[in-house]
Amino acid sequence: MANASSxxxxxxxxxxxxxxxxxxxxxxxxxxAMLHRLNPVRLAFLREAIDRHWGGDSRGVRPxxxxxxxDVGCGAGLLCEPLARLGAAVTGVDAAAENIAAAxxxxxxxxLAVAYYHGEVSALPxxxxxxxxxxxxIEHVEDKAxxxxxxxxxxxxxxxxxxxxxxxxxxxxxxxxxxAERLGMVPRGTHHWDDFITPLELHDLLAEQGLTMxxxxxxxxxxxxxxxxxxxxxxxxxxxxxxx
Numbered sequence: 001m002a003n004a005s006s007x008x009x010x011x012x013x014x015x016x017x018x019x020x021x022x023x024x025x026x027x028x029x030x031x032x033a034m035l036h037r038l039n040p041v042r043l044a045f046l047r048e049a050i051d052r053h054w055g056g057d058s059r060g061v062r063p064x065x066x067x068x069x070x071d072v073g074c075g076a077g078l079l080c081e082p083l084a085r086l087g088a089a090v091t092g093v094d095a096a097a098e099n100i101a102a103a104x105x106x107x108x109x110x111x112l113a114v115a116y117y118h119g120e121v122s123a124l125p126x127x128x129x130x131x132x133x134x135x136x137x138i139e140h141v142e143d144k145a146x147x148x149x150x151x152x153x154x155x156x157x158x159x160x161x162x163x164x165x166x167x168x169x170x171x172x173x174x175x176x177x178x179x180a181e182r183l184g185m186v187p188r189g190t191h192h193w194d195d196f197i198t199p200l201e202l203h204d205l206l207a208e209q210g211l212t213m214x215x216x217x218x219x220x221x222x223x224x225x226x227x228x229x230x231x232x233x234x235x236x237x238x239x240x241x242x243x244x
Contacts (some may be wrong), residue, residue, distance in 0.1 A: 009120060009141040009150065026076060026106055035136075039078055041219055041227050042135055042238060046162050049214075049240040050086075050131070053160045062087030067130040070154055072121050073137030077103035077114060084112045088131065091115045093124055121150045128156035135164045135238075138202070139195045145205055152209035157243065161211065164219065164238035168196035171234040175221075199237055206241055214240040 024030030047063070050056060056063040065087030071080050074092030076099050084090045084107075092114055094100050100118040107114045117124055132155050141147040155161055166172050173193045197205075203213045216237040220230035229238075 009143050009147040026078075026102070035075070035078055037227050038136075038219065039082075041229060042079070042164055043082055045164075045217060045229060045238050045240075046133070047086075049160060049162055053240070053242070064088035064131065068127075068156075069131040069133065070121075070124075070129040072132065072134040072151060072154075073140070074103060074116070075099050077106055077116070079133060079135060080114045080116075081107060081110060081112055083131070083133070084114055089113075091117065091124065091129070093117045093119065093121050095119070121147075121154060124154070128154055128159070130156050130159045132159065132161045133163070135162075136166070138163065138165050138197060139192070144197065145208070148205045148211075149209055152206075152211055155211075155243065159243070161241035162238065163202070163241060164236065165202070166196045166236045167233055168193065168198050169234050172196060172236070175235060199233060199239070202239070207244075210244045211241050212244045214242070 027033075028036040047058075050063050051058045054063070063086055064083065067088050069080075069083045069088035069090045071083065071090065071092045074080050074094045077092055080090045080092040080103065092100075092103060093116070094103070095118075097118045100116045103114070103116050107116070132151055134151060138144055138147055151161060151163075166176055176193075199213075199216045206213050216233055216239045218230040218233040219227060219236040219238060220232045221227050221235065
């Protein structure tokens with residue numbers, strides 16, 4: 001794997017935007033309500049990828065026991081805590097100090113030991129992780145190539161990476177930016193369509209770091225199913241990534 005770039009990936013404006021949401025991040029009816037609906041879908045994909053990658057028992061309750069996990073752009077810990085419950089020793093890093101404070105408070109209240117850090121992923125203590133996740137983050141970073149390099153540098157040999165992000169399509173512009181934000185489903189200013197990344201673009205960034213992207217699964221929405229895994233990649237997609 002290539003070494004992580006020293007380039008800054010955090011956009012201060014993005015960090016400030018999400019930091020303002022920290023206080024009600026864990027409120028399923030608050031400003032992060034969409035993430036609460038999205039999280040079970042991401043976890044379903046993640047659990048399947050974990051079992052497939054390490055050959056685990058799909059009925060086991062702690063498939064990550066004995067493994068380390070890093071969630072980059074962890075917010076207030078919405079994914080870190082389930083990873084801890086799956087048995088991993090979890091580290092979370094986020095650009096917003098307010099999010100980290102909220103994450104620490106919530107983990108303490110839940111009786112979970114999660115190590116949280118504020119700042120760039122490159123500022124973490126030295127080390128690699130068996131599982132690296134980054135959900136709905138790459139579309140917010142300053143330098144996508146540097147960000148992917150930083151993720152790659154943290155992935156242990158034989159490890160698994162899982163990423164999710166909106167696709168840059170006409171549908172995502174209409175529904176995620178113009179629709180969801182205008183209707184108040186997500187806070188104004190959350191999405192910048194020009195920063196969305198297509199599966200092919202993500203594939204190429206990962207390949208530059210010696211990583212192989214699996215077939216992406218779409219995260220779609222319908223009135224009957226709500227958010228769900230799908231073959232339709234038009235709005236959002238999630239991928240498993242391994243070292244080549």
